[in-house]
Amino acid sequence: MATLNLNAITKSFGAAQVLHDISLAIEDKEFVVFVGPSGCGKSTLLRIIAGLEEATSGAIVIDGQDVSDEHPVDRGISMVFQSYALYPHLSVYENIAFPLRVQKLGKADLDRRVQRAAEILQLTDKLHLKPGQLSGGQRQRVAIGRSIVREPKVFLFDEPLSNLDAALRGDMRVELSQLHGSLDATMVYVTHDQVEAMTMADRIVVLNGGRVEQFGTPMELYHHPANKFVAAFIGQPN
Ligand code: ADP
Numbered sequence: 001m002a003t004l005n006l007n008a009i010t011k012s013f014g015a016a017q018v019l020h021d022i023s024l025a026i027e028d029k030e031f032v033v034f035v036g037p038s039g040c041g042k043s044t045l046l047r048i049i050a051g052l053e054e055a056t057s058g059a060i061v062i063d064g065q066d067v068s069d070e071h072p073v074d075r076g077i078s079m080v081f082q083s084y085a086l087y088p089h090l091s092v093y094e095n096i097a098f099p100l101r102v103q104k105l106g107k108a109d110l111d112r113r114v115q116r117a118a119e120i121l122q123l124t125d126k127l128h129l130k131p132g133q134l135s136g137g138q139r140q141r142v143a144i145g146r147s148i149v150r151e152p153k154v155f156l157f158d159e160p161l162s163n164l165d166a167a168l169r170g171d172m173r174v175e176l177s178q179l180h181g182s183l184d185a186t187m188v189y190v191t192h193d194q195v196e197a198m199t200m201a202d203r204i205v206v207l208n209g210g211r212v213e214q215f216g217t218p219m220e221l222y223h224h225p226a227n228k229f230v231a232a233f234i235g236q237p238n
Pocket residue numbers: 013018036037038039040041042043044045
């Protein structure tokens with residue numbers, strides 16, 4: 001179980017305020033997509049949730065517990081990045097196992113978790129290969145496998161598909177939606193791509209200039225956009 005609450009998050013870099021009073025209540029097992037134009041603060045907000053960046057004010061609350069002062073690894077959160085670096089000299093198995101080696105997890109536990117991740121991601125027959133022997137989509141799955149083995153309560157994705165070509169991106173959207181179904185986890189997914197947001201999200205957060213323009217289901221945004229920005233961004237002539 002993992003609810004995620006953002007309570008009045010603000011962020012400034014020097015004199016520049018990039019996030020303005022952002023409050024969101026994300027439900028257990030929800031797939032929430034943050035969407036908005038480049039520079040609107042999506043990555044900064046995700047990094048604050050992950051604990052990689054400190055908010056100027058406000059709190060991050062997971063399952064009712066304020067984790068704002070907790071170290072990233074103690075938050076039960078795992079983040080998948082746009083540019084993921086796999087270790088070219090290590091096998092797929094060792095690439096997926098890597099975070100657990102760092103944690104010094106026991107061998108049996110480690111093997112169980114890697115095998116489970118490989119099964120979910122359909123990489124079981126690829127575990128002995130090196131990243132260079134995989135397709136782009138398979139490599140992205142290995143990067144996701146690294147998050148799965150940590151068994152986080154909340155998954156964060158920062159534009160994980162933007163380096164893939166259009167056809168592969170379509171396949172991976174479906175795969176990530178299926179992954180959400182099989183993992184029973186809360187997921188926050190960042191993209192600047194409206195189609196991705198509309199097709200994948202349970203609910204969408206539309207960000208603009210560091211502010212939340214609207215938080216709702218794809219249908220709500222499409223049929224009842226809160227303002228002209230949302231209407232234009234979602235593609236509804238209004
Ligand atoms: P997005 O992911 O939506 O494209 P970002 O969160 O990366 O947007 O950036 C939001 C704003 O914050 C941008 O104006 C960016 O230049 C600024 N910004 C991000 N990180 C830093 C930083 N470390 N120092 C100063 N400004 C930053």
